[in-house]
Amino acid sequence: MSNLTLTYQYQTKITQAIIRAAVLMLEYGAESKLIEQTTKRMGKALGVKSVEISLIPSAIVLTTLSNTNQSVTTTRQAHHKPINMSIVYDVQRLCIDLEKFELGAEKTILLLKQIKPNYYNKWLIIFMIGLSCASFAYLRGADWPAFAVTFVASSIAMFIRQQLAKHKFILIITFATTAFFATLIASLASQVSSTANIALSASVLLLVPGFPFINSFLDAVKGYLSMGWGRWMQATLLTLATSMGIIFAMAVLNMKGW
């Protein structure tokens, strides 16, 4: 049993490796159940008896217990970053690899440091999001001029959103500004189309915080109530910010309602 000779230093290394993986998953938008499962599996694979984890939206507390009940506890802050599924996927893959091969804690930390997102081309995303919102408009029964206006409005909005994100504005400001410009541009639809209100409402759909909303429900039904509330709050704030942007734009245009 190698576990009996687990030194305090090595257990600390193991704990560092596990919490690094957990923080990555929390920051980039994994649901709580996945974070807990992954840390427990990594702990088992690295040779500690158990891993206990406590999650709140802004931090993680994690304890590892060895066979001799020697325990190491550590806390890390988590900062909210844009959702990134490729990082979550890579961490999960690493966890599965750990179970298959004996990598050791140092190697695991090294591999975690190497995890980098593979971003898609910026212009491709702008085009796809424009097309996505236009598709939403189509699904609601917009005519082709409204389809085109939605495409232009949400493409430009996505460009603005990316620029603001690049300059590290917080999400609330980004969402409000983006919604403002999206609504301004989409209001042009009233000149060319009879379904202008669909263009107006579809062009801001790129700002729907679907991920936090779904994650918050999933967390809550699986027993992580505080995480669920935290994510619900975050999603509500983003919805509020978007609505403020829309309202400002409607005030500028002197419009009423969608």
Added chain:
Amino acid sequence: MQDVIIKYILDAIFAAIPAVGFAMVFNVPKFALKFCALGGAIVYTLRSIFMDLGIYIEISTFLASLLFGTLAVYWSRKYIVPRPIYTVAAIIPLIPGTYAFNAVITLVEMNTNGVTPEHISLFIEDGLKAVSILGAISFGLALPSLYFIRYNRPII
């Protein structure tokens, strides 16, 4: 009959586009994009079929995401991919964004223009719709994995 099938196919294509578009924003790995597209088309078509059968939108959404959630568990075991990677992007076409924005806009309008009974009923209607559809989506997605939680072992 043919018209109906063509309409379903067109709708499925236009539902698959946003699933892929949003998957790219979430930076889903490239190989998983096809699951997102297929998933988006499947859930949207399922929901339209249920709604055309005369079932309420909430129940239709729940059934569609329940079926998709089951399929997602199967996929994730077969291809060893964690489910959130493609499930959340795939259900994007179902998310009640307009209802949510409408509710908040009404709320702010009540603050500026004064509260009227129409405003209150609009706010409650839109808010309830948004929350219940969201709940239907997430319960549908979560139920298959809750079924597996009782063994207390990971799905992949």
